[in-house]
Amino acid sequence: MSTFFINHIAISVQDVAVSVAFYQKVFGLTEIENTASASPTRWLALGDGKQLHLIPRPGETVITNKAVHLALATADLASFITHIKNLNIDYADWRGTPTKDYVRNDGIQQVYFQDPDGYWIEVNDDA
CATH class of the missing domain: 3.10.180.10 (2,3-Dihydroxybiphenyl 1,2-Dioxygenase, domain 1)
Structure with a gap:
């Protein structure tokens, strides 16, 4: 294979x-x-x-949900959160709690936000 x-x-x-x-x-x-x-x-x-x-694809509707997302990792999640706050980008944890990061059972921290078309993006510290 x-x-x-x-x-x-x-x-x-x-x-x-x-x-x-x-x-x-x-x-x-x-x-x-x-x-x-x-x-x-x-x-x-x-x-x-x-x-x-x-x-x-102008005029086409994009239907998304948080389960379908792009996940990117960074070694410095705290600095990234400060960066998106400075850009006035709303973020939340997996459950949707505004301005909160989430710690998974395996210890990885993550935040979620959406791009201009509504796609969900996760950024975590699993770098």
Whole structure:
């Protein structure tokens, strides 16, 4: 059996420029060339060769729930929480308690918030 690795995550967005700005502002992601096509889809580097593809789908409804989310890890969750507070981004724990982080049974702390299209993002300290 072959070994598989995550290459990229692709999400549909209403306004690709707004989404690019959000992910750059919140996570400092660098835009990279879309080498697949001349489409208006824009790519961001997640590090370690991984990518986030933002595919414009204006007018389409995105239906999300917290169980389907992008999870990113950082070694300094406290600084990241300060960063998103400074950006006036509302966050909560898994249960939805505003401005609260959550400690899982395995000791990992995490917060949740949404991007401009309503996608849920978890940031934890499992780095």
